Amino acid sequence: MHLPLAFLALGLAILVPSSFSSPSSTIHTSTHVIHEKRAADPFGWFISHKPSVSKILPLRIGLTQQNLDKISDMLMAVSHPDSPDYGKQWTPEKVVDTFAPKRESVHKVVEWLREFGFEKEKIKMSANKGWVEVTATVEEVEELLKTEYHVYKHSETGEEQISCETYSVPVDIREHIDLIKPTVHFNHRPSPKSTTKFKRAGVNLGKPGVSTVGPKKSPDASPVPPSLANCDKMITLDCLKALYNVPEFNPVSTDTNSFGITEFTPQAFLAGDLDLFFSNFSPSLVGVRPKTVLIDGAVVQTTNQSFDFNGESDLDLEYGMALVNPQTITLLQTGDLVEGAGFDNWLDAVDGSFCTFEGGDDPTQDGIYPDPLPGGFKGPESCGIIAPPFVVSTSYGQDESTITAFSAMRQCTEYGKLGLMGTTILYSSGDNGVAGNGGVCLNARGQPVANGSMFNPDFPATCPFVTAAGATQVNPGSTVFDPEGACEQVIFSGGGFSNIFAVPDYQQTAVASFLTNHPPPYTSAQFNNSGTSRAFPDLAANGANYVIGIDGEFELVFGTSCSSPVLGSFITMVNDARIAAGKSSVGFINPAIYSDRFKDAFNDITMGTNQGCNTVGFTATEGWDPVTGVGTPNVTKLIPLFLSLP
Structure with missing residues (x-):
């Protein structure tokens, strides 16, 4: 049966568990390493200006999920015609339990944010603990991720968006993070208001x-x-x-x-x-x-x-x-x-x-x-x-x-x-x-x-x-x-x-x-x-x-x-x-x-x-x-x- 996964994770923001409410007594001083770099220079966009340092960014940190290295084998087991488990498809509950991030990953990322100075009330997690969100200013995010944001403007439509070229994280928590948004992921999705959307480089809306x-x-x-x-x-x-x-x-x-x-x-x-x-x-x-x-x-x-x-x-x-x-x-x-x-x-x-x-x-x-x-x-x-x-x-x-x-x-x-x-x-x-x-x-x-x-x-x-x-x-x-x-x-x-x-x-x-x-x-x-x-x-x-x-x-x-x-x-x-x-x-x-x-x-x-x-x-x-x-x-x-x- 196909069951809606909303019954398992309602998508509601929940506060960080109390077990993570106290920051470590030792300030995080690990060396930062580049975690992601923009895939491609924005085609048709140019740097317009620097965003206000007080602009709020809803920073979302995607935690590394468990067992991703096994997903191919798991999928082959239920999909290959010669497999004894062909057709034995998974329940939504099994999917969530199998791939949920480790508790250690949640702890490490939250600890990093608390050490930086974010109050626990500003840190939230998704119900399945797959994402951590922190409300921060541009100035705070630039310091946290050792990066610099710019506002880009599209030469044809005049649309604007904020982005950075690279960002870095402490080397000892890199393994616990998949990606952080918004950062280098530049918008190649055209605006619904653009009548020339199908002509833009980078997107093929079919x-x-x-x-x-x-x-x-x-x-x-x-x-x-x-x-x-x-x-x-x-x-x-x-x-x-x-x-x-x-x-x-x-x-x-x-x-x-x-x-x-x-x-x-x-x-x-x-x-x-x-x-x-x-x-x-x-x-x-x-x-x-x-x-x-x-x-x-x-x-x-x-x-x-x-x-x-x-x-x-x-x-x-x-x-x-x-x-x-x-x-x-x-x-x-x-x-x-x-x-x-x-x-x-x-x-x-x-x-x-x-x-x-x-x-x-x-x-x-x-x-x-x-x-x-x-x-x-x-x-x-x-x-x-x-x-x-x-x-x-x-x-x-x-x-x-x-x-x-x-x-x-x-x-x-x-x-x-x-x-x-x-x-x-x-x-x-x-x-x-x-x-x-x-x-x-x-x-x-x-x-x-x-x-x-x-x-x-x-x-x-x-x-x-x-x-x-x-x-x-x-x-x-x-x-x-x-x-x-x-x-x-x-x-x-x-x-x-x-x-x-x-x-x-x-x-x-x-x-x-x-x-x-x-x-x-x-x-x-x-x-x-x-x-x-x-x-x-x-x-x-x-x-x-x-x-x-x-x-x-x-x-x-x-x-x-x-x-x-x-x-x-x-x-x-x-x-x-x-x-x-x-x-x-x-x-x-x-x-x-x-x-x-x-x-x-x-x-x-x-x-x-x-x-x-x-x-x-x-x-x-x-x-x-x-x-x-x-x-x-x-x-x-x-x-x-x-x-x-x-």
Whole structure:
């Protein structure tokens, strides 16, 4: 069962235990060492001024969790098809107990703060003791962390934020701290008020590429023909079902099965767009809407209507809802209209142990609620308000270079915890091939620059505990009965090798085989060719020429944004069959799809590249590759394979 973790950790701030109320009689004099350095220079921002020394910073200190070095083995135990513990997923209680920080870590960090001079009333801890918060001024934090803050201003929008380049902590408590916020974690999440958010370097909010030459019809125009003859020019539901051998879906577990799709305000679907699509392709869904969960004051806004505001949500819901009909889709609409949200916000909503008072989130990456800005959401943050759906698809992402290793690893760990509890986490792999958002590449120091030559991988797709979705296409002039190629129309399937995460066990053989048998013509100056780093994507689905209803007409769209919800729909079909048989959801699918047992359930893609950074990128080839992963699914084969597991 999926139980909301809010019952375990309500996210309420609690005072530091009395056992830590007295500071040590010896002042802390340990040598400070740099703990984190900003991942990348802020692209498009400049230093405006120094903040007031009396400005209050809600400093949050993330404590080192226990057993993180074992999470991969734990996840493999419940996810690998050959494991005797396959399907024995964890309860929320077990997750909290296993990973809670040691009492020693709480004591050491609180002692450090007390020795510095903070009164115990100013020090609070989250209910799960994962975070320590202290209310301090800029002047105090600069002295505490041996750093210097500046206010940065965006050259285009005029937005401002506070950040530092590095910060240091005493050497003897460094092992007890994961990360401290707000510090070096610069905001690469665009403001909801920015209409150019999809063009900013560093963030890829998953907007599918739009065609200006494809079918573009008004609601009273003749319908789009469902014929399979035109699937190389326009993808419809019938094309997908033919491509991936999707059986007739008659779900029997709709009351217990669940499929969630995340959207970030102000992205929102339009009811008329859904009905336009459904009336043409899935008439029984006309008038049907997703089950909407509003996270952190979110709204499904209809004031702003354009492709930028409606394209992603319309796409995700039209295909997700139609493919699994009559299974209900849960829309995880995240963030208010003023501040918006980041990935941690939707994670807070499905996992109360991850959620801490006032978010425990990163003010530079996430929305902080209650929203202090004028007109913002003043209610409490949405902490553990819904059980994690069995599948969650997210067509959004950011460049890995824009997040620090500590922050990326902490977020990635949360995806691993959700996997332990039976959730499949899907993220699109990016639409710019080996380059980052907007085609931006890196310099030799790993910094995003205008003329960089180093490949720029996507996050969270590089997290080894998520399933990264790449994109394919029906090649021009081909049919659904011919082999697909990697997507090379309008977008290029994101793929490559992480600069942060190590190669997971389930992927080692596939990565070694690719690098040995199909060595890319690049050096370590262009990508992490060590053979020891996480590679992506994991699998793929079509991402070209999707027909969607958008702003009252039909258009064609492109992107790994298309692939992720489609693959999520297929996994939802698998879960329906397993639940009906009295079994668990599949949860983390990567160990299975990389195993020999599942090899025949995927169509190997051996054509196409994912160009970027003035190269052709990687090449799709026999076996796994960093363009289309293990390939595209054959759903008729996939369902019985998963059904045969315990």
